[in-house]
Amino acid sequence: MFDKEKLIYVGAGILIFLVVINSTRKVVLKEVVQESSTKSFSSSSLPFQLRPPSKLDENQPLPSKMLKKNLSFNSMSIKPRLDT
């Protein structure tokens, strides 16, 4: 009675349609009347992967892993070589 092949195509079509519909989310437009300039911000509310990186204290030495990369004749100058 039903063509099996057609049913498979219909099923696949519905599946693709649902994936497309569910991946697109329309936002209800909510206007902000005045941007707050005094809003306090704390980085502790951020997820781990977006937290600020570690800051060294004033007199803390640079990590020992920071080894001279290119120990060549050119790099043995007193002036640092800086690339912009």
Next chain:
Amino acid sequence: MIFNVPTRFEELTLLVKVYTHKPEKIRLKVVDANQPNTTFTDRYKTIDGESIFFVRMPVSGNDVNVIVYNEANGNLPVGQDNSIIVDSITKEPLDKKLDVIDFANPQVRSFVNFATRFCYNAGSMPSGTYVSDDKQFVIKFLPIIEDGGVEQTTPARIDIDYGIIEVSKKFFLDYTIPNRMAIFLHEFSHVYLNDNVDDEVEADLNGLLIYLGLGYPRIEAFEVFAVTFMDSPTEQNKTRFDKIKNFIENFESYNTFMYE
């Protein structure tokens, strides 16, 4: 007009659909609603009729403010500017090409993580020296970059022997997150990916490959290089810009590593 959009720190693409009755220069900014000096995009488009802004956001805040206005009239609330209608704001999945990035390289993994966190938070971080979790990378966040007491026009530079990156806070506060990321990836490429550490074009393309693969907006990469090159419009920089433009435009068809 300012619209608040909850983004819950997700990676996404925002589609902002705008109508105008005649050609109008429309400004679009997407900023973090909570974190100061944190802009995801700042761009304009001349629109006549219907148009959609696509804003790729590999990082986002808990919620963002989408600011849209006609540059001729300034930012007015809804109903006060009839020259522009914001029809809808839609969230869609972010299109990334992670296969072009060599994440098997632990230095790439570590630096992308470090740079992402730095770029997102730079607007509220004090000056100082910052290190990555694995202590491999160091960024000196300086009020300005100086050489012999003279302020430099560069937003960032890298010590090619030690890999220490210096960043000008003065420049970075005004930059968008994608601008900051494009600059960092360029500096990283000089020392850690380039065959020739001094080759600017090689650093541009190696950095861009990671930037575009992560899903950052194309327009912001153009912008940051264009602004930097405008400060020194040499023949070499013109050639660099042409190569960058060509690389970005053809990125979708690339499928090879530019570095080992």
